[in-house]
Amino acid sequence: MSTTTLPPTKKTEPVSAPRGGLSDRSKAERRLGWRLAGPAFVVMLAVTAYPILQAVYESLFSYRLTDPDNRSFTGLSNYWVILTDSLWWESIAVTVFITVVTVSVELVLGFGLAMVMAKALKSIRPVVRAAILIPYAVITVVSAFAWQFAFDINTGFVNSWFAWLPGVSADTDWFGDKWLSLLVICLAEIWKTTPFISLLLLAGLAQVPDVLQEAAQVDGATWWQRLWRVTIPNMKAAIMVALLFRSLDAFRVFDSIFIMTGGANGTESVSFLAYRQTIARLEIGLGSAVSVLLFIAVVLIAVGFIKGFKVDLSQARGE
Amino acid sequence: MPNADGYVRTGRGSPPVRTPTPRSRRRGVASAAALLVTAGTLAACGSDDGGASSLTWYTNPDAGGQAEIASRCTEEAGGAYTISTSVLPRESSQQREQLVRRLAAEDSSIDIISLDPPYIPEFAEAGFLAPVPDDVAERVTQDVVQSAIDGSTWNDQLVAVPFWANTQLLWYKKSVAEAAGLDMEEPVTWEQLVQAAEDQDTQIAAQGIRAEALTVWVNALIESAGGHIIEETADDPADIKLGLESDAASAAAEVMKSVSSVGGPAFTTAGEDANVTDFEEGDASFMVNWPFVWGRALGAVEAGTLDASVPDDYGWAQYPRVLEDEESRPPYGGINLVVGAYSENVEAAYAAAECIASPENQAYYFISNGNPASNSTVYDDPEVIDVFPQAPVILESLENAAPRPLTVYYSEVSGALQRIYHPATAVDPETGPRASELISSVLAGEQLL
CATH class of the missing domain: 3.40.190.10 (Periplasmic binding protein-like II)
Structure with a gap:
């Protein structure tokens, strides 16, 4: 059985468009567009482009915040120090692990929740949506503390509630071991951001035309077949955008690690490494270089998704 | 008491999402502008005194x-x-x-x-x-x-103007020390404490967490063994002479390893607060900690969350020795x-x-x-x-009391110590030299921390 998607709508040329140029109206609209978007564009340049360029520039120096007089140009040596340090590669591995685990679990859970939100009885729909979205409204630091307290060996309830599970006892120190710590960090991240993914997927679900579902039903397709052959192919764009946004977000994980382990037992992420060099050590040059590498990693993920999976960002907005 | 406030931070929840009408949006902008103006005026008032x-x-x-x-x-x-x-x-x-x-x-x-x-x-x-x-x-x-x-x-x-000065004491349960046959009137060594904890099937609470508290402990142990983390400080970080390959450092490492064996299941994540909890609950009978311990126990008795007999059993003495014949150098x-x-x-x-x-x-x-x-x-x-x-x-x-290493690069030194000496359960005679190597290359700008 083949998948069923609607053909892309053809873009129609404006009838009145003169050959080789824009009509006065189009020009006016374009100008208005720039005037409306212009201020936001300038603000974006000031708050994102400027700091990024500043970080790139500073990453070429050996520069300690408390010792500005001894600032010296060192070229790419900061990058060499980072890329030859095993700590950098360990942090990359931890970050990739957290990203892959959390995003895949969130995608499955988020899809389920989106279906629940879409199909819930009309009378309880607002309640269901609100309930699902609550974790997303909680500040990450607060959520990290809540999860830490829950799993703490002294104050937590997890050890006594789940003592029946193999491997869990009153003496299980969740934050004393790399993999147990990462498990709790991933759980906290999943709990907190699944609502975000389900919200994006809900928007995608709403785009699946009912006519296709009905046609498939008439053809005798089962619920499972409709899900795999009609629903998912038609919301591919929404799924890819949700995956992209969450992967970029997950790759920058910091708060939960900072609160729960402080980077102990090999749980440092790349963002944490940047924090430690820049804020704790005050080595602005080295820290900026870590941040630039993190930025490059994030750009590679974004480009990888957009080129590799052919994600069309405009489609997710329903254009 | 200083540490009774716990870690809880308050957070603000997000307000319910509502699509603003053009009118309410305008009003929103107007009130934000008014707020800015008011804030500016208030700030101006504040500086004019x-x-x-x-x-x-x-x-x-x-x-x-x-x-x-x-x-x-x-x-x-x-x-x-x-x-x-x-x-x-x-x-x-x-x-x-x-x-x-x-x-x-x-x-x-x-x-x-x-x-x-x-x-x-x-x-x-x-x-x-x-x-x-x-x-x-x-x-x-x-x-x-x-x-x-x-x-x-x-x-x-x-x-700086000296204000208040803190130091750690050895806190112990009088009943347990007596049962173990320890004479607490005399200085005791870590070795004796580990022996007593093993005999009495109890724990020693110390700060094994990867945090500043761990540096405090490492420093006190090395100083008590007659060494220093930094033997000689210098303006140029490359000239700083470290003392982590000394006999004192290996004696300290030995103590850390043996204490962590009787430190309980959460030794590597326990800080000062968790230590006191273990001590109050009776899991640990010996503990090195700051004097807030006493105030916290009395406060808990007053609040009815701790039995009055618990602080009655508290004993306190000088910080334990590493070497039998050398006075201990407690943390400052x-x-x-x-x-x-x-x-x-x-x-x-x-x-x-x-x-x-x-x-x-x-x-x-x-x-x-x-x-x-x-x-x-x-x-x-x-x-x-x-x-x-x-x-x-x-x-x-x-x-x-001995201060922690006096150096401009303290946070690097402390951060590197925490990375290498954590977890204390894995400390061995090679830990000191490894920490020394890491600190040197971090100070030389050749390694991340």
Whole structure:
């Protein structure tokens, strides 16, 4: 059985468009567009482009915040120090692990929740949506503390509630071991951001035309077949955008690690490494270089998704 | 009590999402603009204070003692200055991070700071501290314990006003020590404690967490064994001579390993607070910790969350020895007062700092907040001895206390130590040399931390 998607709508040329140029109206609209978007564009340049360029520039120096007089140009040596340090590669591995685990679990859970939100009885729909979205409204630091307290060996309830599970006892120190710590960090991240993914997927679900579902039903397709052959192919764009946004977000994980382990037992992420060099050590040059590498990693993920999976960002907005 | 406030931070929930109508959006913009204007006006009012200097004192979180001292000194000044307090983050490393960034930007609103002593060299070297006038230096060091003076000195100059001085004691359960046959009147060694804990099937609580507390412990052990983490400091980080490959460092490593074997299941994540909980609950019968332990137990008894028999069984003694025939060097901590170099009221700030650190205020702070005084005369105060029967032991401990390495690069040294010495369960004779190597290459800018 083949998948069923609607053909892309053809873009129609404006009838009145003169050959080789824009009509006065189009020009006016374009100008208005720039005037409306212009201020936001300038603000974006000031708050994102400027700091990024500043970080790139500073990453070429050996520069300690408390010792500005001894600032010296060192070229790419900061990058060499980072890329030859095993700590950098360990942090990359931890970050990739957290990203892959959390995003895949969130995608499955988020899809389920989106279906629940879409199909819930009309009378309880607002309640269901609100309930699902609550974790997303909680500040990450607060959520990290809540999860830490829950799993703490002294104050937590997890050890006594789940003592029946193999491997869990009153003496299980969740934050004393790399993999147990990462498990709790991933759980906290999943709990907190699944609502975000389900919200994006809900928007995608709403785009699946009912006519296709009905046609498939008439053809005798089962619920499972409709899900795999009609629903998912038609919301591919929404799924890819949700995956992209969450992967970029997950790759920058910091708060939960900072609160729960402080980077102990090999749980440092790349963002944490940047924090430690820049804020704790005050080595602005080295820290900026870590941040630039993190930025490059994030750009590679974004480009990888957009080129590799052919994600069309405009489609997710329903254009 | 200082640590009773726990880690809970409050957070704001997001308001329910509602699509604004054009009208409410306009109103939103208008009220935001009004808010900005009001804030600007208020800020302008705040800086215009007429004759009296208005000082801001950045304090570390406590049970309200510093705020009370600020209002007492404001009253005493009779209009010469007013002190308002502003609370810094809870962890001392985070206090430093915030202060360094603001001072690097030459923030003139920082007048007085309650600063953790290990960071004083870094602040002094960066030129963040206003020089202490000679007459003030003379007055504020009178009768002050030597460790607190050392902790306020950099390059042979007093750069801070000693305020309160902290030290760790050995806390023990009298019943368990007796059952183990330990004579607590005599100095005890870590080895004896480990033996006693094994015999009595109990735990030793120490700070195994990967945090500043671990550096405190490592430093105290190496100092007690007669060594130093930094043998010789230098301006150029490449010339700093480390002492982590010494016999003292390997003796310290041996102690860490054996203590962690009787440290309980959460030894590698336990900090001071978790240690006290274990001690109160009876899981641990020996513990090295700061004197807030006592106030916390009495407070818990008063609140009805702890049985009165628990603190009755508390005993306290000098910090355990590493070597049988060498006196222990307990940790030195506490808070010293520094004046920001960019303050517009340096003179008033020093007058205020002198008032804050007066023996009367130190006694008040000791009694009310449980933070020991740096001035030795306070320890003769009968009221202090009444509330803190440990006072004489604390004073003796302060006199023997060893500061953490005095270096501009303290946070690098401490961070590297924490990375290598954690978890204590995996410490071996090679740990010291490995830490030494890491610190050297981090200081040379060849490695990440």
